[in-house]
Amino acid sequence: MAVVLSLKQAVALHVHSGDHVAMEGFTHLIPFAAGHEIIRQGIKHLTLIRMTPDLIYDQLIGMGAADRLIFSWGGNPGVGSLHRLRDAVENGWPRALALEEHSHAAMANAYEAGAANLPFAVFRGYQGVDLPKVNPNIRTVTCPFTGEVLAAVPPIRPNVTIIHAQRADRAGNVLLDGIIGVQKQAVLAAERSIVTVEEIVDDLAAPGFNAVILPAWTVSAIAVVPGGAYPSYAQGYYQRANAFYKSWDAIARERETFTAWMRSNVLHS
Amino acid sequence: MSFTADELMTIAAARALSDNDVCFVGIGAPSAACNLARLTHAPQITLIYESGTIGTRPRVLPLSIGDGELCETALTTVSVPEMFRYWLQGGRITVGFLGGAQIDRYANLNTTVVGDYHHPKVRLPGGGGAPEIASSCGQVFITMSMSPRAFVQTLPFITSLGHGSGPGSRAALGLHTQGPTKVFTDLCIFEPDPHSRELTVVALHPGISREQVQAQCGWRVRFAEPLQQTPAPTAAELDVLRALQERTRLAHGAQA
Numbered sequence: 001m002a003v004v005l006s007l008k009q010a011v012a013l014h015v016h017s018g019d020h021v022a023m024e025g026f027t028h029l030i031p032f033a034a035g036h037e038i039i040r041q042g043i044k045h046l047t048l049i050r051m052t053p054d055l056i057y058d059q060l061i062g063m064g065a066a067d068r069l070i071f072s073w074g075g076n077p078g079v080g081s082l083h084r085l086r087d088a089v090e091n092g093w094p095r096a097l098a099l100e101e102h103s104h105a106a107m108a109n110a111y112e113a114g115a116a117n118l119p120f121a122v123f124r125g126y127q128g129v130d131l132p133k134v135n136p137n138i139r140t141v142t143c144p145f146t147g148e149v150l151a152a153v154p155p156i157r158p159n160v161t162i163i164h165a166q167r168a169d170r171a172g173n174v175l176l177d178g179i180i181g182v183q184k185q186a187v188l189a190a191e192r193s194i195v196t197v198e199e200i201v202d203d204l205a206a207p208g209f210n211a212v213i214l215p216a217w218t219v220s221a222i223a224v225v226p227g228g229a230y231p232s233y234a235q236g237y238y239q240r241a242n243a244f245y246k247s248w249d250a251i252a253r254e255r256e257t258f259t260a261w262m263r264s265n266v267l268h269s
Numbered sequence: 270m271s272f273t274a275d276e277l278m279t280i281a282a283a284r285a286l287s288d289n290d291v292c293f294v295g296i297g298a299p300s301a302a303c304n305l306a307r308l309t310h311a312p313q314i315t316l317i318y319e320s321g322t323i324g325t326r327p328r329v330l331p332l333s334i335g336d337g338e339l340c341e342t343a344l345t346t347v348s349v350p351e352m353f354r355y356w357l358q359g360g361r362i363t364v365g366f367l368g369g370a371q372i373d374r375y376a377n378l379n380t381t382v383v384g385d386y387h388h389p390k391v392r393l394p395g396g397g398g399a400p401e402i403a404s405s406c407g408q409v410f411i412t413m414s415m416s417p418r419a420f421v422q423t424l425p426f427i428t429s430l431g432h433g434s435g436p437g438s439r440a441a442l443g444l445h446t447q448g449p450t451k452v453f454t455d456l457c458i459f460e461p462d463p464h465s466r467e468l469t470v471v472a473l474h475p476g477i478s479r480e481q482v483q484a485q486c487g488w489r490v491r492f493a494e495p496l497q498q499t500p501a502p503t504a505a506e507l508d509v510l511r512a513l514q515e516r517t518r519l520a521h522g523a524q525a
């Protein structure tokens with residue numbers, strides 16, 4: 001059952017060194033504030049899971065929080081490389097980073113299999129490409145009805161999933177609206193979950209009968225963090241800071257400028 | 270009216286799209302081409318971005334695949350698992366639009382690594398949606414600027430499948446989709462040869478020679494006979510494209 005905590009308390013209670021952590025949000029609603037709190041608490045040796053690592057994992061990886069990354073597209077969208085991710089993979093700085101790499105279709109199906117409590121995800125994909133040669137978790141299964149050979153990957157079952165949402169009500173029910181990505185699946189697939197929200201309200205004001213709502217009993221902790229998705233965005237609250245995404249390229253390109261930025265804006269903020 | 274090579278690349282790609290297309294759009298040049306088509310000759314085209322936005326009509330080009338602009342102007346927005354399962358794997362997309370870091374003569378693409386996978390010289394972003402876009406869409410268009418580092422004899426890594434190693438490769442994998450049918454570059458337009466499946470130049474852009482194309486390509490280039498010339502951009506095409514890019518520049522710069 002969802003308990004309202006401070007972000008500091010929620011991370012201390014639910015995120016432990018060595019955990020498999022999924023922090024989802026497809027461009028929209030990326031839980032940046034929670035990522036920063038993990039960095040401030042010095043939590044290490046994480047297996048980070050996320051379809052598009054984005055700036056949030058560039059920051060966690062550059063600060064040495066991760067041993068391993070499960071992902072499907074590791075760039076700064078529309079801008080270029082994630083320089084801290086590249087430095088970890090190409091040069092082992094600040095520590096070596098093991099990769100488990102998939103396609104988006106595989107990750108999306110794997111989250112859904114996790115939420116559905118299935119032993120694997122099945123889909124039509126990976127035909128004629130090289131990823132299955134370097135990722136032993138990409139296998140095949142033969143359809144018992146048609147004989148078609150299909151791709152199979154393990155489900156994603158994080159120890160903890162962290163997402164950001166527009167709002168929760170006082171009972172702890174959570175509303176997501178807009179580009180919803182894989183967040184519902186990621187929360188339902190996880191042992192524990194933290195949801196940061198823009199606000200807690202009396203009435204969720206759901207936009208329709210089929211709104212995306214996570215019932216309070218599917219969430220472990222809620223923390224109120226206005227602006228907690230910045231420089232990503234929260235539809236209806238604030239826009240994506242595209243100018244910051246562009247400026248990150250210069251900040252993260254060198255170890256020194258990155259470290260100085262993190263010290264000023266995350267560690268001592 | 271004068272124009273740049275990049276403008277013609279985008280305009281040539283836009284011309285290949287029609288009102289009947291349901292298009293899975295990648296970020297960058299593909300997004301510009303798809304929206305240019307929508308704002309000119311194909312107002313009824315359905316644009317889909319992998320963030321889940323279906324039938325989106327953005328006023329400015331998104332910087333990322335999931336900008337709020339896409340959701341606000343979409344007919345509907347679905348979850349990412351639904352996007353990949355029902356809409357892409359379900360066979361509802363007529364054209365997938367891809368870019369890449371490297372391409373070979375059979376239009377296979379690499380966006381994963383340069384060098385050895387486990388000890389890469391350059392770690393690129395990876396495949397994202399591309400592997401299944403390349404296999405599940407009815408056909409695939411590719412836009413890429415030409416250079417010897419991009420148009421290579423042998424790919425270090427196949428991220429998404431084009432025509433494999435030639436005739437029959439896709440069918441042998443059980444694929445019934447066409448794969449890449451057009452590659453729009455800054456110098457010319459390639460199409461796969463109907464028999465060999467090798468990328469063949471079917472049209473040179475105005476003022477571009479065969480030698481200029483060969484100089485930017487790592488394999489020996491074949492040219493179709495007769496060889497066409499890409500029509501120069503019209504004033505109307507250039508006006509719409511430049512206005513779109515100016516709106517985009519102002520929108521992205523203004524948000525700090």
